[in-house]
Amino acid sequence: MASYHIETYGCTANRGESREIERRLRDGGHHPAEGPKAADVAILNTCTVVEKTETNMLRRARELEEETADLVVTGCMALAQGEQFADVDARVCGWDEVPEVVRNGECPTTAPGTEPILDGVVGILPIARGCMSNCSYCITKHATGKIDSPPIEENVEKARALVHAGAKEIRVTGQDTGVYGWDEGERKLHRLLDRICDIEGDFRVRVGMANPKGVHGIREELAEVFAENEKLYDFLHIPVQSGSDDVLGAMRRQHQVREFREVVETFDAHLDHWTLATDFIVGFPTETDADHEASMELLRETTPERINVTRFSKRPGTDAADMKGLGGTLKKERSSAMTDLKMDVVENAYRSMVGExxxxxxxxxxxxxxxxxxxxxxxxxxxxxxxxxxxxxxxxxxxxxxxxxxxxxxxxxxxxxxxxxxxx
Structure with missing residues (x-):
């Protein structure tokens, strides 16, 4: 049986994949080491969301190559840009393949008393893999593919196991949680959340990122589930990316600004207070001054309490990489302006809590x-x-x-x- 060291970079969904890898390794009798130098095998679960991240992943892979006897590279960069690791002595594979690679042909031997793996009191529950989008700038889609949704009952049982193992917070994750079930002809995130909240125990549930298009079609049902279940954090992360329909069209984001606003209005109608989280990409190649101002106005209007501002960077193999980009100075100026506005909006939200x-x-x-x-x-x-x-x-x-x-x-x-x- 092997000892392993695992490192995870990127989003909560990626961390969920690592938890599943680790669970299957422990089920097979393998055990964690105290660090890469003490491990028989090191596992690097990569992210490739922007160019800087890609550079960091390659650097870390080369460091681990020197520190451990055997290196396995998985995750989004491994799947979308596996050739980048050609000069690294590592086995590059998908998430599902990692346990088999580490076992090296051995039959799994389940260790007694194996329990679901928690991150402290947090249990990460990946409910599906992939998405239904085809965004022109996104390289992650090359790694994850289209949505693949396990049955509701299977996810409920995983959630129940996490609660029984001591989870006080369950983080429901996926590349796009809003389209859970779409591959089976029915969006059913609201039904899944209702079932998870029926599990006995004292815990809370946070829903991970969901694109506006997927949420829009079930916004009433979803908002009602939030209003009816105290176990659900009143929190929704729906990345709009731009306040301009023209830019959203060039991004191939599937939704329009109107649909994003309608989701926000629906949750406002059902909940006394809730946290809106969203993302903006600044400096997309087709973004004009008017488009940028539309994004700024949307931020002022909807006042999200969590905001991620990302400066556009070209990702290899994407359609947007072939577009003529904006100058770096212009992107920096727009990013700085939006970040300043973001900090004002968020600070006002937290200031309003004082005394409550x-x-x-x-x-x-x-x-x-x-x-x-x-x-x-x-x-x-x-x-x-x-x-x-x-x-x-x-x-x-x-x-x-x-x-x-x-x-x-x-x-x-x-x-x-x-x-x-x-x-x-």
Whole structure:
């Protein structure tokens, strides 16, 4: 049986793939090593979202090649640009193939007491692989392919296993969770979430990235499921990418700005407060000054509380790579302007929380003696002096928000704000 070291880069879906790889390795009797030098095999789960990431992946592969006896490279860059690793002494393969490669032909021997693998108190649940989009700038689609949706019951059982293993937060992930079930002729994310929330136990559920087009067709049903289930964080990540229909068309994003707005309006109608997360690509080759201003206006109008701003970069093998690009200075100026607006919007959202009371789930350790927690709408709240107060990941704490720092808030436990009990 082999000892392994695994490193994961990129999105939550990629981390979910690594959890599944690790589960299957442990089911086969393999065990984690304390680092690449101590491992029989190192596994590098790669990302290739932008050019800088690609460079970092190649550098890390070469480092691991020197540190370990055997190297396996998987993930999006391995699948979309496997030839980039030609000069690295590594076996390049898809996620599903990794356990077989590591086993090297051995029959799996399940270790007794094997449990689902958690990241602390967080259980990652990849509900499907692939998407239904054909975006002109995206290289990830070459790695993941079209949507492949396991049955609802299979995903519910995986979620139940995570809860039984101690998960307090389940992160439902995928390249596009909104099109779950589309390959079977029916979008059914709302049905899956309803079933997961029926599982007995104290836990919360966060839904991962869903493109606006997939969500739009089930927006009423999905918003109703959110409104009816307290276990669901009132949080939705729907990347619009541009406020211009012309740019969205050149991106082949499938949705229009109107559909994005309609999803937001539907959730506004069903939920008292929820967190909208979205993404913008700045400096796409066809983006004009008017297109950029349309994106800025959409950001001001919808006020997302989480915003990812990415400067466009050409990815090899994509249609957008053949387009005549904008100058680097112009892209930098537009990116800076949108980032400044983003920080104002997000800071205002967290400032509005000051003085409010919220029930938060502690998820992980923070810096020093602090912990990171999330409220009902998945807004981050930092609790300081956690060790002294006996607060640790997995705890549910009622806090009053005392201050904020642009992208998160600080909370004090309500009982710490109360007068001390009299000494008897």
């Amino acid at each position: 009371c919220h029930e938060v789930l502690v998820v992980e350790q923070g810096t020093g003696d602090s912990v990171k927690a999330y409220d009902e709408a998945y807004r981050q709240v930092i609790i300081r002096e956690a060790d002294e107060r006996g607060i640790e990941p997995g705890d549910v704490v009622e806090v009053v928000v005392t201050s904020q720092n642009t992208v998160y808030a600080f909370g004090e436990p309500v009982w710490a704000e109360a007068d001390p009990a009299p000494v008897v």
